[in-house]
Amino acid sequence: MSSTTKKIGEIQGLRALAAILVLVFHAKFLSGGYVGVDIFYVISGFLITGLLLNELKGTGSISLKAFYIRRSKRLLPASFLVLFITAIFAWLVLPPISRGSIGRDLIASTLYISNYLFAFWQNDYQNLNATPSPFIHYWSLAVEEQFYLFWPLLIIAIAKFKAKQKFLIGFLLFGAVSFALGIWLTEVASIWAFYSLPTRAWELVLGALLALLPRTSSSGFWRSDRIQKPASLIGIILIGISVFRFDEATPFPGTAALLPVVGTTLLLFTIGSWPSLLRLLATNQFSLWLGEISYPLYLWHWPILVLPIALLDRELTIWERVFALALTILLADLTHRFIEVPIQLKNFSARKVVQGIIVSMAISALMGAALVVTTTSAILVDGKRVTLESIEMRPSSYEDGCHLNYRESLSPECAFGDLTSSTKVILYGDSHAAQWFPALEKLANDKKFQLITLTKSACPSIEVVRESVGAFQMSNCASWRSSAIERIATEEPDFIILSSFEHFNPIGDPRAVDRWWQAGSFRTYKTLKNLAPRIVYILDTPLPEQNIPECLSSMSEDKCLANPDKGLNQVANFDLIDPRPWLCDELCTGVVRGNVAYRDASHISVATSIELSGRLWDALRKLGFEI
Numbered sequence: 001m002s003s004t005t006k007k008i009g010e011i012q013g014l015r016a017l018a019a020i021l022v023l024v025f026h027a028k029f030l031s032g033g034y035v036g037v038d039i040f041y042v043i044s045g046f047l048i049t050g051l052l053l054n055e056l057k058g059t060g061s062i063s064l065k066a067f068y069i070r071r072s073k074r075l076l077p078a079s080f081l082v083l084f085i086t087a088i089f090a091w092l093v094l095p096p097i098s099r100g101s102i103g104r105d106l107i108a109s110t111l112y113i114s115n116y117l118f119a120f121w122q123n124d125y126q127n128l129n130a131t132p133s134p135f136i137h138y139w140s141l142a143v144e145e146q147f148y149l150f151w152p153l154l155i156i157a158i159a160k161f162k163a164k165q166k167f168l169i170g171f172l173l174f175g176a177v178s179f180a181l182g183i184w185l186t187e188v189a190s191i192w193a194f195y196s197l198p199t200r201a202w203e204l205v206l207g208a209l210l211a212l213l214p215r216t217s218s219s220g221f222w223r224s225d226r227i228q229k230p231a232s233l234i235g236i237i238l239i240g241i242s243v244f245r246f247d248e249a250t251p252f253p254g255t256a257a258l259l260p261v262v263g264t265t266l267l268l269f270t271i272g273s274w275p276s277l278l279r280l281l282a283t284n285q286f287s288l289w290l291g292e293i294s295y296p297l298y299l300w301h302w303p304i305l306v307l308p309i310a311l312l313d314r315e316l317t318i319w320e321r322v323f324a325l326a327l328t329i330l331l332a333d334l335t336h337r338f339i340e341v342p343i344q345l346k347n348f349s350a351r352k353v354v355q356g357i358i359v360s361m362a363i364s365a366l367m368g369a370a371l372v373v374t375t376t377s378a379i380l381v382d383g384k385r386v387t388l389e390s391i392e393m394r395p396s397s398y399e400d401g402c403h404l405n406y407r408e409s410l411s412p413e414c415a416f417g418d419l420t421s422s423t424k425v426i427l428y429g430d431s432h433a434a435q436w437f438p439a440l441e442k443l444a445n446d447k448k449f450q451l452i453t454l455t456k457s458a459c460p461s462i463e464v465v466r467e468s469v470g471a472f473q474m475s476n477c478a479s480w481r482s483s484a485i486e487r488i489a490t491e492e493p494d495f496i497i498l499s500s501f502e503h504f505n506p507i508g509d510p511r512a513v514d515r516w517w518q519a520g521s522f523r524t525y526k527t528l529k530n531l532a533p534r535i536v537y538i539l540d541t542p543l544p545e546q547n548i549p550e551c552l553s554s555m556s557e558d559k560c561l562a563n564p565d566k567g568l569n570q571v572a573n574f575d576l577i578d579p580r581p582w583l584c585d586e587l588c589t590g591v592v593r594g595n596v597a598y599r600d601a602s603h604i605s606v607a608t609s610i611e612l613s614g615r616l617w618d619a620l621r622k623l624g625f626e627i
Contacts, residue, residue, distance in 0.1 A: 009282070009288055010271045010272075010274065010282050010283060011043060011047070011268070011271070011291070012282075012283075012287070012288050012291025012292060012294075013281070013282025013283055013287045013288065013291055014039060014043055014267060014282065014291070015040070015043060015290075015291040015294040016282075016287045016288075016290035016291040016294055017036070017039065018039035018043070018294065019036060019290060019291075019294035019297045019298055020036070021033040021034075021035060021036030022037060022298060022301070023297065023301045023325055024325075026137075026301060026302060027305060027321040027322075027324065027325055028321065029321075030244075031244075031246065031247035032242050032243040032244060032245060032246030032250075033243060034246075034248070034252075035242045035246060035257075035260035037140045038203055038253075038257055038261050038264070039260060039264045040140070040144075040294075040298075041203040041204050041207070041261070042203055042204070042207040042210075042261055042264040042265055042268065043264065044144055044147075044204055044207065045147075045203070045204030045205060045206065045207025045208045045211075046207035046208065046211050046265075046268050047207075047211075048148065048151065048204075048208075049151070049155070049208035049211040049212075050211040052067070052151070052155050053155070053211060053212070056159060061156075062152055062155065062156055064152055064153075067152050068148075069350050069353050071145075071148050072353055072357055073343055073344060073348070073353060074340075074344065075295070076356075076357060076360065077339050077343050077356075078295060078299055078335050078339050079141065079299060080360040080361075080363075080364060081335060081339055082296075082299040082300060082303070082335075083109060083110060083135070083364050083367075084363065084364065084367065086106075086134050086135065086307075087106050087364070087367040087368070087371065088367075089134075089303070090106075090134050090303075090307065090371065091370070091371060091374070093307055093310050093311040094307075094310050095310070095547075095551075095553050095554055096374070096375060097549055097550055097552075097553035097554075098310075098375070098550060099371040099372065099375035100372050101133065102133060102134070102135070102371050103367075103368040103369065103370070103371030103373075103375065104117070104368070105118075105133045105134075105135040105136070105368075106135055106364060106367060106368035106371060107364070107365055107368035107369070108135075108138075109135045109138035109141075109142070109364075110361050110364040110365055110368065111361070112138075112141065112142040112145040112146065114135060114138045114139050114142050115140075115142040115143050115146075115195040115196065115197070118133075118139050118195055119191050119194070119196065122191055122398075122405070132306045132309070133306075134302060134303040134307055135303075137298065137299075137301075137302040139195050140298075141298075143196075143197050143200050144204075146197045147197060147201060147204050151204075151208075154170070154174070155167070158170040167212055168212055171208050171209050171212065172209070174201070174202075174205055175201070175202040175205035175206060175209070176202075178198055178199065178201040178202035179202040181198050181199050182198075182200070182202065182253045182254060182257070183254050183255060185199050186199075186251050186252065186253060187251070187254070190251065190405065190407045190408060191405070193252075193253060193254070194252060194253065199253060200253065203253070203261045206261055206262070206265050207264075207265065207268065210265055210268055213269070225273065228269075228270045228272075228273035229270075229273060229275075231266045231269060231270045232266065232267060232270035232273055232274050232275065232278070233275070234263070234266055235262075235263040235264065235265070235266030235267040235269075235270065236263070236267070236275075236278065237263070238259045238260065238263030238266070239259070239260050239263035239264065239267075241259055242259040242260040242263070243260075246259075248406065248407075249407060250407075252407075290329075292336060293329075293332040293333050293335075295340075296331070296332035296333075296335035296336055296339075296340065297329065297332040299332075299335075300332050300335070301325070301328040304324045304327055304328050304331070305324050308324065313546055391549045391596045391605055391607075393599065393606050394599065394606070395434055395437040395606060395609070396437075396438075397414065397434055397437045397453050397455065398434070400414070402414035402453050402455075403431070403434045403437075403453065403455045403456070404455070404456035404457065404480070405456075405457050406457050407476075408456070409476040409479050409480045409483070410480075410483065411454050411456070411480070411483060411484060411487065413487075415451065415452050416444050416445075416450075416451040416452075416453070417441065417443075417444025417445050417448070417449055417450050417451045418444065418445070418448040418449060421448055421449045421450045421627075423448075423449040423450060423494050423495075423626075423627050424449070424450045424452060424491055424492070424493040424494055424495075425449055425450065425451050425493060425495040425496075425497060426451075426452045426453075426454060426491060426493045426496050426497070426532070427440055427451065427452070427453045427454065427455060427497050428454045428455070428461045428484060428488065428496055428497070429454075429455055429459075429460060429461035429498050429499045429500050430455065430456060430458055430459050430460050430461070430499075430500055431455065431457045431458070431501065431602075432499050432500055432540055432541070432602075432603065433455050433461060433497070433499040433500065433538075434453070435499075435541070435603045435609055436497070436499060436538060436609060436616070437453060437455070437609070438606045438609040438610045438613075439609045439610055439612055439616050440497070440613075440616070442610055442613045443616070443617055447617070447627055448627060449627055452487075454484040454487060458477070458501075459476075459477035459480055459481065460477075460500035460501060460520075461481075461498040461500050461524060462498070462517065462520045462521050462524050463481065463520045463521075463524045464516065464520035485527060485531075488528070488531050488532070492531075493531070493532045494532065494533060494534070495532060495533075495534050495535075495536065495625060496528055496531065496536070497536050497538065498524070498535070498536070498537045498574070499537065499538040499539075499540065500540065501540060501602070502517070502540040503540065503543045521537075521574070525573050525574060529573075534623065534624055534625070535574055535575065536574065536575045536576075536577060536620065536623055537574035537575070537576055537577070538576075538577045539576060539577065539578045539579065539580065541579055541583060541604055542562035542563055542564045542580055542583055542584060542588040543562055543563050543602065544560070544561070544562040544590070544598050544601050544602065545562065545563060546601060547600055548562075548590040548596060548597060548598035548599075548600070548601065549596060549598070549599065549600070552590050552591075552596060560589065560590035561587055561588055561589060561590070562583070562584075562589075562590070562597070562598070563588070564580050564583075564584045564588045575623045577616070577619045577620075577623070579612065579615075579616075582612050583597060583604070583608075592608055592611070593611055595607040595608045595611055596608070
């Protein structure tokens with residue numbers, strides 16, 4: 001086997017690894033598998049930059065037309081095929097009320113701008129309370145396509161300079177700015193850092209820097225065994241740490257992305273010097289085949305995993321997920337054989353390629369428009385039309401950054417109501433505490449007291465360890481609680497109001513879970529009892545059996561129920577408020593006093609929260625609340 005063939009084989013092995021990591025992550029088998037995307041980025045930056053620099057060296061110029069045609073033939077046919085088929089199945093299986101957002105996502109994916117759309121809408125792979133978008137994985141393809149659009153232009157611009165190491169200097173400067181931006185945004189706006197090209201570009205640039213190496217250094221020294229062998233082992237270790245130690249609570253990309261990115265760079269740098277076992281794993285026929293079909297593997301896996309969830313209205317079992325992955329591999333192979341290879345072998349003119357792109361985009365956009373047009377934009381509730389936007393609206397504390405998401409841990413200083421009032425109330429807890437923010441904000445404005453919020457998704461105010469929520473591993477709750485307690489002590493509030501999502505049992509024993517919650521609530525009470533005169537705990541709201549807005553879009557309200565029996569009845573020494581009678585008569589239906597009761601499969605709607613503010617005020621007054 002020639003040296004070049006071996007190198008291609010090892011790169012295909014890396015592609016196979018990247019694809020498998022992403023697949024097993026989304027199938028919920030491996031918490032850090034999402035770094036497979038970062039591995040893809042480094043490989044792409046390395047290969048594309050190498051091709052562009054070779055063309056520049058050989059011809060003295062870069063043909064942008066030829067480059068974009070090659071990229072289009074390589075990436076777009078399979079991409080549009082998956083978009084078309086996924087759109088059809090999405091229309092068939094998703095609730096009518098979801099079609100508008102799915103159509104929007106389809107159009108954005110067609111235009112390769114979905115990464116910014118998902119960042120704007122704060123979408124995530126593990127949005128637990130709504131039907132996941134079957135197109136959300138196109139965010140990473142959008143980042144890559146956007147990179148391909150400007151990278152050749154940047155190389156052409158740098159080539160005009162006279163400096164000997166112009167590409168090295170230019171790439172380093174560009175990569176450093178991107179890396180610094182990624183670190184900063186990961187702290188202040190983690191969703192934007194995750195999805196944006198400017199914060200991800202450095203990963204591709206690191207691969208690009210590797211493509212420069214033979215031009216900027218002595219290849220003999222860098223190819224010596226004393227450099228290559230340790231470097232390859234370090235690369236394996238770095239990727240291994242990120243795969244097995246990272247989870248979705250890891251601030252990412254930030255500095256954490258250095259591990260998989262540098263690890264991949266080292267493995268690319270040491271191709272030909274890998275340990276024998278690694279080379280065998282990477283270059284056997286099965287790995288080479290997976291590497292060859294890695295792109296359609298990535299395209300197919302997500303819709304195959306999420307559309308059955310919408311159809312079955314439940315999570316997939318382990319064996320169903322295994323079957324979904326097997327089906328993904330089958331469809332990826334068929335796509336490669338009958339779509340990718342024939343189109344790559346055809347010598348289409350540039351005009352034909354452009355026409356094909358325009359027609360495909362038009363079809364995809366029309367399918368997206370059809371989904372939007374056929375969506376149920378409103379629900380009839382007690383004879384009145386309630387729009388989807390008003391139902392799914394989250395409390396304003398989400399939008400202004402006062403409520404923290406899974407990854408964030410530093411609560412900003414947020415206060416509402418009458419800021420001149422000497423009466424202070426602190427709302428403390430997770431998103432099930434935040435669902436009472438609209439009610440408390442209304443009361444703070446009407447009754448003239450100051451409301452301070454300390455809320456974070458999936459971190460209960462009760463001191464229990466919630467290790468995960470879906471695929472999110474919650475590793476930063478303790479530090480957030482600690483900073484929240486410090487803030488409470490500083491504010492010296494008159495009232496602390498707590499609430500928590502109570503419908504999870506991480507210890508597995510239903511008989512012991514009440515004792516587990518009781519122990520946690522005693523710890524919390526002990527921590528808070530000297531920090532405020534009165535401490536109130538709002539028991540959790542009934543948990544719906546399905547996503548209520550989606551259910552109401554296709555069924556009557558008596559079919560869209562919540563379960564009143566789950567949750568806690570006693571919590572340490574706190575004064576208790578039980579909201580369940582406010583939401584339930586004989587049944588806990590999806591409609592309460594003319595309002596859709598829940599905005600998703602877990603949280604009461606903003607309208608319901610505000611509607612219940614009067615009852616909440618009466619309950620607080622009975623517990624001694626005074627202005």
